[in-house]
Amino acid sequence: MSRPRVVIVGGGFAGLNVAKRLGRLPADVTLIDRANHHVFQPLLYQVASAALNPADISKPIRSVLRRWQNVQVLLGEVDAVDLAGRAIHLTDAEVIAWDYLILAPGSRHCYFRHPEWEALAPGLKTLEDAVEVRRRILLAFERAERAPSAEERQRHLSFVVIGGGPTGVEVAGALAELKRYALRRDFRRIDPRDATVVLLEGGPRLLPSYPKSLSEKSGEILRRLGVDVRTDTMVTRMVPGLVEAGDWSIPTDTVIWAAGNVTSPLLRSLGIPLYSRGRAVVGPDCSLPGHPNAFVLGDAAAFADPRWKGGLPGVAPVAIQQGLFLGRLLRDELAGRPRRAFRYVNKGELAVIGRGQAVADFGRIRLAGFPAWFTWIFVHIAYLIGFASRVLVLFQWAWSYLTFERGARLITHPWHPETPPGDR
Amino acid sequence: MSRPRVVIVGGGFAGLNVAKRLGRLPADVTLIDRANHHVFQPLLYQVASAALNPADISKPIRSVLRRWQNVQVLLGEVDAVDLAGRAIHLTDAEVIAWDYLILAPGSRHCYFRHPEWEALAPGLKTLEDAVEVRRRILLAFERAERAPSAEERQRHLSFVVIGGGPTGVEVAGALAELKRYALRRDFRRIDPRDATVVLLEGGPRLLPSYPKSLSEKSGEILRRLGVDVRTDTMVTRMVPGLVEAGDWSIPTDTVIWAAGNVTSPLLRSLGIPLYSRGRAVVGPDCSLPGHPNAFVLGDAAAFADPRWKGGLPGVAPVAIQQGLFLGRLLRDELAGRPRRAFRYVNKGELAVIGRGQAVADFGRIRLAGFPAWFTWIFVHIAYLIGFASRVLVLFQWAWSYLTFERGARLITHPWHPETPPGDR
Numbered sequence: 001m002s003r004p005r006v007v008i009v010g011g012g013f014a015g016l017n018v019a020k021r022l023g024r025l026p027a028d029v030t031l032i033d034r035a036n037h038h039v040f041q042p043l044l045y046q047v048a049s050a051a052l053n054p055a056d057i058s059k060p061i062r063s064v065l066r067r068w069q070n071v072q073v074l075l076g077e078v079d080a081v082d083l084a085g086r087a088i089h090l091t092d093a094e095v096i097a098w099d100y101l102i103l104a105p106g107s108r109h110c111y112f113r114h115p116e117w118e119a120l121a122p123g124l125k126t127l128e129d130a131v132e133v134r135r136r137i138l139l140a141f142e143r144a145e146r147a148p149s150a151e152e153r154q155r156h157l158s159f160v161v162i163g164g165g166p167t168g169v170e171v172a173g174a175l176a177e178l179k180r181y182a183l184r185r186d187f188r189r190i191d192p193r194d195a196t197v198v199l200l201e202g203g204p205r206l207l208p209s210y211p212k213s214l215s216e217k218s219g220e221i222l223r224r225l226g227v228d229v230r231t232d233t234m235v236t237r238m239v240p241g242l243v244e245a246g247d248w249s250i251p252t253d254t255v256i257w258a259a260g261n262v263t264s265p266l267l268r269s270l271g272i273p274l275y276s277r278g279r280a281v282v283g284p285d286c287s288l289p290g291h292p293n294a295f296v297l298g299d300a301a302a303f304a305d306p307r308w309k310g311g312l313p314g315v316a317p318v319a320i321q322q323g324l325f326l327g328r329l330l331r332d333e334l335a336g337r338p339r340r341a342f343r344y345v346n347k348g349e350l351a352v353i354g355r356g357q358a359v360a361d362f363g364r365i366r367l368a369g370f371p372a373w374f375t376w377i378f379v380h381i382a383y384l385i386g387f388a389s390r391v392l393v394l395f396q397w398a399w400s401y402l403t404f405e406r407g408a409r410l411i412t413h414p415w416h417p418e419t420p421p422g423d424r
Numbered sequence: 425m426s427r428p429r430v431v432i433v434g435g436g437f438a439g440l441n442v443a444k445r446l447g448r449l450p451a452d453v454t455l456i457d458r459a460n461h462h463v464f465q466p467l468l469y470q471v472a473s474a475a476l477n478p479a480d481i482s483k484p485i486r487s488v489l490r491r492w493q494n495v496q497v498l499l500g501e502v503d504a505v506d507l508a509g510r511a512i513h514l515t516d517a518e519v520i521a522w523d524y525l526i527l528a529p530g531s532r533h534c535y536f537r538h539p540e541w542e543a544l545a546p547g548l549k550t551l552e553d554a555v556e557v558r559r560r561i562l563l564a565f566e567r568a569e570r571a572p573s574a575e576e577r578q579r580h581l582s583f584v585v586i587g588g589g590p591t592g593v594e595v596a597g598a599l600a601e602l603k604r605y606a607l608r609r610d611f612r613r614i615d616p617r618d619a620t621v622v623l624l625e626g627g628p629r630l631l632p633s634y635p636k637s638l639s640e641k642s643g644e645i646l647r648r649l650g651v652d653v654r655t656d657t658m659v660t661r662m663v664p665g666l667v668e669a670g671d672w673s674i675p676t677d678t679v680i681w682a683a684g685n686v687t688s689p690l691l692r693s694l695g696i697p698l699y700s701r702g703r704a705v706v707g708p709d710c711s712l713p714g715h716p717n718a719f720v721l722g723d724a725a726a727f728a729d730p731r732w733k734g735g736l737p738g739v740a741p742v743a744i745q746q747g748l749f750l751g752r753l754l755r756d757e758l759a760g761r762p763r764r765a766f767r768y769v770n771k772g773e774l775a776v777i778g779r780g781q782a783v784a785d786f787g788r789i790r791l792a793g794f795p796a797w798f799t800w801i802f803v804h805i806a807y808l809i810g811f812a813s814r815v816l817v818l819f820q821w822a823w824s825y826l827t828f829e830r831g832a833r834l835i836t837h838p839w840h841p842e843t844p845p846g847d848r
Binding site: 036053054055060062063066067069072073074075076092094138139142143145146148185186187188189 | 460477478479484486487490491493496497498499500516518562563566567569570572609610611612613
């Protein structure tokens with residue numbers, strides 16, 4: 001195997017970081033993704049709440065990887081993985097052989113036993129999701145302005161966020177700020193501040209992965225922002241215009257789902273037993289048991305770590321570190337050096353709640369309020385500068401004339417390789 | 425009539441400029457638009473060619489007008505105008521009475537006797553149009569990269585622009601630059617520079633409204649950029665994968681329509697005879713004959729001007745000047761002063777073709793090449809600064825925390841007031 005073929009499925013944090021590391025190795029690398037862009041998922045809620053543009057938090061995968069001639073990017077959908085035959089099958093019948101396979105397909109929302117809820121309560125995984133949530137939120141205010149009755153107006157002005165993890169907390173906080181400040185003076189028949197934001201969490205506390213003190217703090221901050229926080233509240237029924245949780249119910253048209261994830265169905269084609277939420281159990285080097293050249297990374301993998309019950313969490317830092325780890329592993333392997341084991345370094349967790357309000361858990365150091373928010377904005381601005389390279393809208397425009405670059409190359413509509421363009 | 429009710433239909437250049445002028449008058453103003461945002465249409469082709477983001481060239485109508493308490497904005501679709509009864513009917517059965525009516529609904533593409541071409545060859549009137557064209561262009565390159573045969577690859581790499589007016593010239597130029605520079609190093613199996621851009625014009629020359637010397641110049645510049653310019657070429661047949669013009673034909677999946685406009689069907693409900701392209705003939709004060717309090721502005725109006733054959737052109741400066749004119753007219757009228765006649769001041773025409781390449785007609789002064797381009801970028805940057813107020817993506821983010829503003833409040837998906845959110 002002089003020049004191994006490496007196939008990476010998924011251009012998220014894990015897949016993209018592997019590909020970057022392989023750019024200088026004697027290997028032919030193919031990265032396949034359904035979208036033409038990588039998305040900075042932790043900021044999707046800011047697109048959903050109209051604070052950022054889709055293009056601000058995304059970048060075309062092939063432009064990120066363009067400098068490495070041994071890396072090619074394909075827009076396509078993987079249908080099945082053939083572990084024994086060392087090949088993957090795309091939905092349009094193309095078959096790609098691999099010597100090393102890296103699966104990082106990510107996850108989608110899980111509606112438990114209620115798939116019919118998906119249309120009523122979209123979640124936030126892709127740019128399309130975020131634009132759809134933004135559309136629903138903004139449209140709700142427009143409909144309230146034109147509502148013929150007080151009852152209907154209040155239904156349009158009721159927003160329900162389901163799930164009290166970081167995404168749910170961030171969305172609820174952003175909604176509270178949107179109605180209180182950004183839209184304040186824009187309407188004549190309604191006062192957007194009359195809108196109700198409800199955050200429902202099935203468990204006993206918000207941010208269950210954080211220390212209890214920060215969970216309490218985040219609930220306090222949200223309540224101060226006017227969010228109706230309800231823990232121990234499991235949604236039992238959802239129909240158009242209504243959400244029910246046991247005895248409690250609220251008429252609403254705008255529901256956002258942040259309650260559960262399940263791994264991409266692609267993993268089912270592996271023919272191996274899957275762990276909870278559809279994840280593949282991997283060994284210390286992130287490979288599948290019995291298939292040392294097939295790896296699963298990110299939130300599609302169940303990586304055992306004594307410090308984390310149920311395996312490492314499905315967060316960006318785990319995916320990034322696993323991507324970088326696998327890049328090093330393949331470099332070592334091609335140089336004839338032995339594999340090492342992956343070890344997750346937890347640098348802490350941060351969730352922003354509102355203007356000047358966040359919670360942060362850095363192990364011994366726990367921050368809440370302004371210090372946490374300041375840390376958050378610093379971390380993310382620092383990241384975005386390196387990420388987006390498209391700082392100034394106006395300069396970017398002049399820039400595209402000087403450097404021949406384009407900044408907004410996004411395919412955001414539903415896309416199927418089989419469908420001719422005129423036939424959406 | 426102590427406090428007249430003014431109803432404006434359409435939030436384009438004409439409607440928005442009327443509304444701004446009425447903000448300080450003793451009148452109750454209602455502006456109705458199908459979209460929640462005003463679009464700077466002359467730059468739509470830059471969104472279509474991925475140079476600018478949708479949010480860069482648009483702004484929520486209600487935030488533009490928020491400072492005037494006597495102006496309200498409604499998101500809605502007008503179904504019919506009742507001239508005799510002085511009311512308009514919205515599609516959701518709401519009826520709004522008016523003392524003054526200003527119709528500025530704009531126009532859509534006209535596919536002549538081939539409505540079936542619309543799905544194959546979208547045009548550029550709305551943000552949704554531009555995002556759809558961008559999607560098709562970018563997807564064509566992705567499909568070419570994965571094409572199984574040379575024939576199919578070439579079909580994906582063929583782009584046809586129909587119509588040699590300013591929009592067609594600008595789109596063709598932008599496409600030529602996109603394939604030559606922006607995508608140059610991003611693909612492995614194809615060379616984007618192999619893409620073909622064809623510009624078809626039915627008449628004898630490009631930019632028919634410009635002086636002949638500039639028409640020739642623009643053709644020269646486009647040919648130098650690698651565009652296949654074909655004048656006197658009328659499309660006779662279009663099916664998925666193929667465009668035909670007489671004997672000539674080209675296999676292609678990506679066609680952009682810039683060939684003809686027709687006024688919004690709303691005008692048909694007026695029950696008056698309409699001029700060519702569905703326009704309403706208006707008098708010197710822009711009012712409908714026999715209906716002195718009902719006005720039609722912008723490209724929905726046929727305004728007779730001896731200097732322009734067939735009436736004033738459907739361009740942004742006419743709409744802006746008519747909007748400002750009508751604002752003054754209503755101010756005078758409410759103050760008991762007589763009406764004046766509208767007079768269009770032609771400040772010139774500008775069309776950009778590529779990097780450092782444009783043509784400009786300022787009457788006696790005619791520019792081509794870099795001087796015209798420099799003028800163009802200066803005019804548009806000056807405009808955009810005032811327009812978008814969202815200069816720095818990163819600063820904007822920090823800014824939204826400091827000022828409580830949001831910059832990306834766009835509803836870009838197809839939208840119907842009757843459809844519940846979960847039921848698109």
